[in-house]
Amino acid sequence: MKIRIYYEDTDAGGIVYHTNYIKYCERARSELFFSKGLEPTDGDASGFVVRHMDANFLSTAKLGDMVEVSTVLIKKKKASLVLKQTVTHIDNQKKIFEMDVTLVFVRNGKPSAIPEIFSDILK
Amino acid sequence: MKIRIYYEDTDAGGIVYHTNYIKYCERARSELFFSKGLEPTDGDASGFVVRHMDANFLSTAKLGDMVEVSTVLIKKKKASLVLKQTVTHIDNQKKIFEMDVTLVFVRNGKPSAIPEIFSDILK
Amino acid sequence: MKIRIYYEDTDAGGIVYHTNYIKYCERARSELFFSKGLEPTDGDASGFVVRHMDANFLSTAKLGDMVEVSTVLIKKKKASLVLKQTVTHIDNQKKIFEMDVTLVFVRNGKPSAIPEIFSDILK
Amino acid sequence: MKIRIYYEDTDAGGIVYHTNYIKYCERARSELFFSKGLEPTDGDASGFVVRHMDANFLSTAKLGDMVEVSTVLIKKKKASLVLKQTVTHIDNQKKIFEMDVTLVFVRNGKPSAIPEIFSDILK
Numbered sequence: 001m002k003i004r005i006y007y008e009d010t011d012a013g014g015i016v017y018h019t020n021y022i023k024y025c026e027r028a029r030s031e032l033f034f035s036k037g038l039e040p041t042d043g044d045a046s047g048f049v050v051r052h053m054d055a056n057f058l059s060t061a062k063l064g065d066m067v068e069v070s071t072v073l074i075k076k077k078k079a080s081l082v083l084k085q086t087v088t089h090i091d092n093q094k095k096i097f098e099m100d101v102t103l104v105f106v107r108n109g110k111p112s113a114i115p116e117i118f119s120d121i122l123k
Numbered sequence: 124m125k126i127r128i129y130y131e132d133t134d135a136g137g138i139v140y141h142t143n144y145i146k147y148c149e150r151a152r153s154e155l156f157f158s159k160g161l162e163p164t165d166g167d168a169s170g171f172v173v174r175h176m177d178a179n180f181l182s183t184a185k186l187g188d189m190v191e192v193s194t195v196l197i198k199k200k201k202a203s204l205v206l207k208q209t210v211t212h213i214d215n216q217k218k219i220f221e222m223d224v225t226l227v228f229v230r231n232g233k234p235s236a237i238p239e240i241f242s243d244i245l246k
Numbered sequence: 247m248k249i250r251i252y253y254e255d256t257d258a259g260g261i262v263y264h265t266n267y268i269k270y271c272e273r274a275r276s277e278l279f280f281s282k283g284l285e286p287t288d289g290d291a292s293g294f295v296v297r298h299m300d301a302n303f304l305s306t307a308k309l310g311d312m313v314e315v316s317t318v319l320i321k322k323k324k325a326s327l328v329l330k331q332t333v334t335h336i337d338n339q340k341k342i343f344e345m346d347v348t349l350v351f352v353r354n355g356k357p358s359a360i361p362e363i364f365s366d367i368l369k
Numbered sequence: 370m371k372i373r374i375y376y377e378d379t380d381a382g383g384i385v386y387h388t389n390y391i392k393y394c395e396r397a398r399s400e401l402f403f404s405k406g407l408e409p410t411d412g413d414a415s416g417f418v419v420r421h422m423d424a425n426f427l428s429t430a431k432l433g434d435m436v437e438v439s440t441v442l443i444k445k446k447k448a449s450l451v452l453k454q455t456v457t458h459i460d461n462q463k464k465i466f467e468m469d470v471t472l473v474f475v476r477n478g479k480p481s482a483i484p485e486i487f488s489d490i491l492k
Contacts, residue, residue, distance in 0.1 A: 018395070052426070057418070057419050142265045142269050254388075
């Protein structure tokens, strides 16, 4: 997943506002579903929620840069999973941001087994 | 309604990203309802939507500035209304942004009479 | 310019937050420069600023939708130009948002002739 | 620091978009400086940058809610510090979000001793 840095992504410090890397990671997770015509839910009252995030800010990106988000499954349980997501400069392959994010599948507000229909996506 | 300019509001140009003034105006409209314990709807499938916007960008605000949004009703019809909203520097009273915004009350996707319960707010 | 609608673009109304269409138009304007390896400035203290905006909100987009931004030059003066920008659903070609936006080229805070180097982009 | 949840803060899930809690924490850090007429820098090429973040998403907030951000210094070194920031519902004091965030003071791109002038703020 490739992302261009626009004005809206930057702040007065001249670089990307820190929380936006976390947004790019969410875009990449959602795109896994959207690109296959799916949504990250199997009905109205279900979906993945972010429970925990351990994030390192390693470098910065600036206006006009192209960055790439990679997503790797590093742990999978019945109702939750942990992904390692990395944002990298496309030009020089320098790592900008990296996080381990724990997602829980929730149905009617409670943790629930991740549906089978998502098994392809989670490979 | 007073608003502080934070990093998230600015861009690499060192000033507030232009669309954010429009967000501040929306915050001010919603606050009219929230501050009285109301929501800008009288049920799930109804609410105000923005239909038209005529906006002038007159000056700029920067990180740490305090700005103020004022809202004046300039026209009211059965299902719609026009507001003049202005964003001003609190320090020097300089006008930064001004727009006439047309809102339509919509119920089940169709224009519908603005409910009586909002008559106080619209004065 | 094609844009996917992600969670960050939507609001509790279930559709795209109204100001985000204006952001998409800015992305499209910037991409005209970035895609040619240029920036929308010919030096630190110069650049295009939005002066006026006349916008119509015609329909809505929702999570997962793909929309397209088109940009047409409709007027050009020495230091300013007017663009018509339209956001359209890719699936059904329905128009969602349309605005005429006036941009002024500013150098050291004052309107200034648009540099020759941008003449290609403005065609 | 008290924050109202507006439409722009929410997403199609009907609740606050997850990264916005991290923005609220940044607002609270900046407000510590702005409220005393300071900026979080002692000159152009210096400032605090986020290096690491360990965050737990414990509950959610929705449109119109009022939340509060509290900030506590839990570790201080020469060039860095760790803060514990918590976002809480004002109505019921329920904890929504909590993170330990490591900030490094950077001058000309390199870690540098935190200036004395900030010692008051860091108490």
